[in-house]
Each structure stands twice: as C-alpha cells, then as structure tokens.
Amino acid sequence: MDMMAALMSKELSHSFFYMHSARKHSEHRLHKCESCGKEFVNRSDLLRHMKVHTGERPHKCETCGKCFRNNYDLTRHTRTHTGDCPHKCGICGKGYNNQSDLLKHLKVKGGEERPHKCEICGKGFPNRSSLIRHLKLHTGERTHKCAVCGKGFYNHSDLMRHLKNRTGDRPHKCLVCGKGFTNKSGLIRHLRMHTGDRPHKCDICGKDFGSRSDLTRHTRKHTGERPHKCVVCTKTFMTRSDLIRHLRMHTGERPHKCEACGKDFRNRSDLNRHLKLHTGDRPHKCDLCDKCFINRSDLNRHLRMHVSGHMMHV
Numbered sequence: 001m002d003m004m005a006a007l008m009s010k011e012l013s014h015s016f017f018y019m020h021s022a023r024k025h026s027e028h029r030l031h032k033c034e035s036c037g038k039e040f041v042n043r044s045d046l047l048r049h050m051k052v053h054t055g056e057r058p059h060k061c062e063t064c065g066k067c068f069r070n071n072y073d074l075t076r077h078t079r080t081h082t083g084d085c086p087h088k089c090g091i092c093g094k095g096y097n098n099q100s101d102l103l104k105h106l107k108v109k110g111g112e113e114r115p116h117k118c119e120i121c122g123k124g125f126p127n128r129s130s131l132i133r134h135l136k137l138h139t140g141e142r143t144h145k146c147a148v149c150g151k152g153f154y155n156h157s158d159l160m161r162h163l164k165n166r167t168g169d170r171p172h173k174c175l176v177c178g179k180g181f182t183n184k185s186g187l188i189r190h191l192r193m194h195t196g197d198r199p200h201k202c203d204i205c206g207k208d209f210g211s212r213s214d215l216t217r218h219t220r221k222h223t224g225e226r227p228h229k230c231v232v233c234t235k236t237f238m239t240r241s242d243l244i245r246h247l248r249m250h251t252g253e254r255p256h257k258c259e260a261c262g263k264d265f266r267n268r269s270d271l272n273r274h275l276k277l278h279t280g281d282r283p284h285k286c287d288l289c290d291k292c293f294i295n296r297s298d299l300n301r302h303l304r305m306h307v308s309g310h311m312m313h314v
Helices: 002-024 043-054 071-082 099-109 128-139 156-167 184-195 212-223 240-251 268-279 296-312
Strands: none
Touching: 128 240
C-alpha cells in the first residue's frame, strides 16, 4: 500500500500544484468574460473559455475530421486513433490516454473507499456520477435518445456508438479482412480473431480470453457472483446484458424490429433467427444426413433423433 500511496502522490502532484496556484492568485483574476461574468487569472484561460459561448472549434482531427475547442482535447482524441496510452499504471502496467483515467484506475487498484452506495444492490462507487449511471440499470431509464430512430441509451457514449453504426462511420479498418469499426478498441478485439491472441487468462482454470470483459464474465461462473439485480422481481444475473434482456419481460419493450415484416423482438439474437425465415438461410448442417436448420437448437434436437434411432437398433 506504501507503493500505491507513492504512485498516487506522484500522479496527483501536478494537479495539486495547479490547484494551489489558482487559489493563491485568485485575488488577481483580472480577465472577465463579458457573456457570463466568470473571471480568469490570465487572458489565455479567458480566450479558451470564450469558445464555449462562440462554439468555435478550431482544432481539427486529421483522421476523422472531428473538431475541438483546444489542442489538449484534440491530443487526447488523437490517441483514440493511434492507440497511444502514455499514462501507465505502475502496478499493473495498464496504459491510459489521459491522466484523469489513470487516476480513476489507481483509486480502484488501491481499494479506495467507495462512499456512494446503491440502495438497491449495495454496490459502491467512488463518485456520484458513477452511481447515477449505475442506477439506470435498475430503473431501466434511457435518457440519451437517438434523434433519428428514437432509441434510448443509458449513457452518452452508448448513444454515440449507435449513431456511428447508423451513419456507417467506421474509420478503424482491419488490414486483414477490411472490416470497419466505430472505435479502435473494437478493432483491437477483432484483430485477435486473426492473430489468435488471447492475453487474458483465468487464474482458476487457466482458460484464456481475447478480452478482459470475456474473462470477467467467465470468472463469475467459478465464483457464482451475480451482481446485476432486477428491481422488479429481485432475480440476479451475471452480466448487464442478461439483466437488460430480462427487464424487457417486465416492461414489454421489444426494440428489435424486422424490416421485412414489421415483427418486433426483445433481443437481437431472436431477430437474427427470425430473419433467416425471410432469407432462407440455414447455416446449421447435420453431418449425418445433410439436412440443414435455421438455428443450432433445432440441429441439436434433430441430432438426438439420430442418436435415439441408433440406440433402438443396437
């Protein structure tokens, strides 16, 4: 824990220095915003602030064309394209593209107190904003709406990913197969399918996985942990996606609609199975008689007929 304290102290020292400087010289804030009255220590801070009112975003990303108010925000954004993560955790070596994300990570690593508790499931969070995001999982509240299709999302980042899917904006391309992705992390996970790289290993059984989220879900099979609780019937689930699908049974929500016939479904997998009725696609083939099926469960039922028929003739 002494090492953790040293790391936290090192990472926070610069932030404390700037906070101290601002407080020390607060009496000399001579530069005042004429729009809102806010005061600043120096003119450059005032000019950066003015862009909030004018909407000016002069710093443009050469990769995707997105614009930013200042060079610092552009630099952080550029790292999402390059994969550069200069802020490294001294304990586990994990890298982050900005210091604030590293500090959040260090708080979790250090076992820092999580004073903001969820009254429904008891889970703790380091700050109130994280707790508010978490509560939406219990209430089903989706405040971030897509202006195109009206679909709601729990947070802004999920909405932005959805919008990229709708617009077809997939700037991150796989050099092996040409498939495009909305963000670099999606591309990295995809590349592991080509390379076979599975860097995340289960400490209990030794099985390895391509992503940390897959490992986390797998580990819960060993521990029995089911952290996602339904507020209606108190049933618990291993993953957030399982909880969301379950909540639709209570709400009646069926967000996945077939464009061919208009029928709607609770989850995408049910829609995909239904679509095969329209396309005639039967990808699951029996190796014994060459009969084909729309989904694997139908194939498994069919295979049991072969097994039972074989047993009758033994």
